[in-house]
Amino acid sequence: xxxxxxxxxxxxxxxxxxxxNLSTVKESIQFMSNVLKQENKSNDLINFFExxxxxxxxxxxxxxPKDKKRVYFARDDTGLSSHPAGSxxxxxxxxxxxxxxxxxxxxxxSAGITIExxxxxxxxxxxxxxxxxxxxxxxxPLWKDITAVKEKQVYLAPQSPFGWFASPPGANVIIGIxxxxxxxxxxxxxxxDLKNITKMFYSEFYHYNLTDSEVEDIxxxxxxxxx
Numbered sequence: 074x075x076x077x078x079x080x081x082x083x084x085x086x087x088x089x090x091x092x093x094n095l096s097t098v099k100e101s102i103q104f105m106s107n108v109l110k111q112e113n114k115s116n117d118l119i120n121f122f123e124x125x126x127x128x129x130x131x132x133x134x135x136x137x138p139k140d141k142k143r144v145y146f147a148r149d150d151t152g153l154s155s156h157p158a159g160s161x162x163x164x165x166x167x168x169x170x171x172x173x174x175x176x177x178x179x180x181x182x183s184a185g186i187t188i189e190x191x192x193x194x195x196x197x198x199x200x201x202x203x204x205x206x207x208x209x210x211x212x213x214p215l216w217k218d219i220t221a222v223k224e225k226q227v228y229l230a231p232q233s234p235f236g237w238f239a240s241p242p243g244a245n246v247i248i249g250i251x252x253x254x255x256x257x258x259x260x261x262x263x264x265x266d267l268k269n270i271t272k273m274f275y276s277e278f279y280h281y282n283l284t285d286s287e288v289e290d291i292x293x294x295x296x297x298x299x300x
Contacts, residue, residue: 133170145196150205
């Protein structure tokens with residue numbers, strides 16, 4: 074922190090801890106609202122977050138564990154690196170009623186996975202973090218027998234202006250809640266207008282008004298067919 078502060082000179086540097094954990098994100102937002110004296114705006118963001126969580130949880134909490142969608146998170150350009158269940162980087166899978174197929178006692182950091190292991194897990198849905206992997210997975214013979222690939226259920230987490238799913242830490246992951254819900258259970262969220270929700274989120278919290286073509290590009294590029 075001291076080295077970074079030296080680089081910024083007289084501009085104060087503030088570190089926000091645990092901002093990538095959805096269970097503590099409200100605390101981080103409230104902390105920043107005090108620093109920036111923007112309490113009203115922070116309340117709006119917290120209300121949006123709580124509304125999205127309530128909508129999603131009310132529709133997925135009664136899913137029988139054996140019926141939960143099996144999901145794999147492909148972290149890098151090879152698809153062979155991931156974060157396990159319980160990790161802060163994959164918490165949207167659990168929040169939205171999915172079953173992260175990668176399970177281990179160590180939940181911090183990423184880990185390498187073999188293609189043989191992924192074939193054994195046979196996920197129904199793959200969420201990719203890297204566009205290089207996403208763009209080649211359907212033509213890669215190593216992945217062709219995995220259900221998610223055969224059923225065209227591979228999705229690219231939006232990265233504009235920041236990652237919606239895993240990183241970087243921050244409130245940007247909040248808009249990832251309705252996106253992930255649509256990816257995992259589109260039939261349960263047909264009435265959730267992700268296009269308008271995204272435009273509203275960007276306008277209110279990024280202070281940028283997306284055009285129809287821009288929001289279409291963000292959502293369609295992620296692999297969603299209906300939003």
